[in-house]
Amino acid sequence: MSVKGVDRIAPAIPALPVGDARQEAFERALQTQVGRSMPVAVLARLADGSFLVRVAEQNARMALPPGTQPGTELPMTLVSTHPRPAFQQAGAGQLIHPTLVHQELPDLRAPGAAALAAFKAQLAPGAEQQGADARNAHVSLSDAGRTIARILAAGQGPAGEAAAIRSATPLGLAGTPEPARLAQALQGALAQSGLFYESHVAEWAEGKRPLPELLREPQMQRSLADGVAKGMAAETDPAAAQLISQQLAAHENGRITWQGQVWPGQDMQWEIHKDAPEGGGRAPDDLEPGWRSGLRLRFAGLGDIAATVVIAGDQLHIQLKADSDETRSLLRARSGELAAALGAAGSPLASLDIQHARDHGNG
Incomplete structure (x- = not known):
């Protein structure tokens, strides 16, 4: 029996190995x-x-x-x-x-x-x-894949602009906001944004969520206004396409962004996402991933302030950034009051970092 010799093997174009x-x-x-x-x-x-x-x-x-x-x-x-x-x-x-x-x-x-x-x-x-x-x-x-691709294209915003929930009306009234009411309004702005509509429908079907809450979400509002058949025609309705695009992006990236006015005249950008471990590695299996919440505000007397809140297990870390030396000095001077208030609320402060806005760091 004769065996044919092996031909010379042309080297392949090297690709990056798995895990590179x-x-x-x-x-x-x-x-x-x-x-x-x-x-x-x-x-x-x-x-x-x-x-x-x-x-x-x-x-x-x-x-x-x-x-x-x-x-x-x-x-x-x-x-x-x-x-x-x-x-x-x-x-x-x-x-x-x-x-x-x-x-x-x-x-x-x-x-x-x-x-x-x-x-x-x-x-x-x-x-x-x-x-x-x-x-x-x-x-x-597949047909479903092509439909999703068309919806993504239809809901795509300007280049470089992050998909965000946008509120058309202020969350609170003018004047000094009440923290408890403002927190409840912010929670409602996310919960009723439509991003979690399908899971809320499942909760309603199991009797865990009342129908009036479901009726306030965009998908239900659109269905009631236009009829069920037209309610989520995402390929022809830019608003529906944008919402579905935001849902897919939130699911893919674990990141949600909200933009609007917290009270009349006070704009805010708020972002929540899973906090990546230091060095970009994976967190241990027995450690719950932390969450990072960042917001940016501009005050008449204090200027621009960016705040980042990181919750890792039972630890709370806060980082504040401001352009003005006077504002940073004021924040440091009142930091004890912040720590005392958080402790009284049952969320003791693990660390507080106050930086210049141009300093390197997250937030």
Whole structure:
């Protein structure tokens, strides 16, 4: 019996291994961009038909349509980051997955032939002839997937603008706010925003939530006004599309943003999200993830103040930032009153950090 000799194996274009820090950093950088349009710079076309691109400051390979021209920039919508990043071109019903290139290729910012030459120069002979990663092929979307993609596109806001719940009316009355009422109003602004509508319907069906609360949510209001059939026609109703886009983004990123007036004339931006562990690692399985709540306010006498509240287990940490030296001095002088008030309310203060607004740090 004769055995045919093994042919010479052409080296593959190295891709980042699973768990590589650069791949994880790439995915983290994209987590807040789901549902948004991102520019993808086409650097070069490889011999196997795939393309070398620059996306989110990373060099990657993508299986783009054959007619794509190097040197162009394609707007793509980031549809998902898990289990791996997935992009979609406008009007297409397929997902495209980027595969990061292993080598450091600083010269690939130049498009076209120059980028291709720089790429080939750093590969072993014949490597550019290797077939593209099979996982990077186009993936067909189901009808439901295409519908979600159209809703994401319809609900997409201006580039770089975070999806946020926006309140058209102030939460409280003019004058000095009552903390308990303001806290209740803020809770209601999130609970009745429509982000949690489906879970609230399930609670209502189990008898755990009264119907009047459900009737105040946007989906129910729209259904009552337009009829059930038209109530959530998200593909033709921009408001419904935006709400669904916000729901998907909140589910994907674990982040909620609210913008509006807490009382007449007082604008506030409020963000809540899961607090990532230090160093970007994973928290131990027996440790509940912390929560970070940040808000920004502008006061007539104090100027801009940013506050970040972190709850980790039973510990409460607060960070305040202000531009004015006088404001920071005043905040430090009254910090004892804040700690005493929180202690009396059953939430003892573990740490308080007061910084200049330009200092490095979260918040």
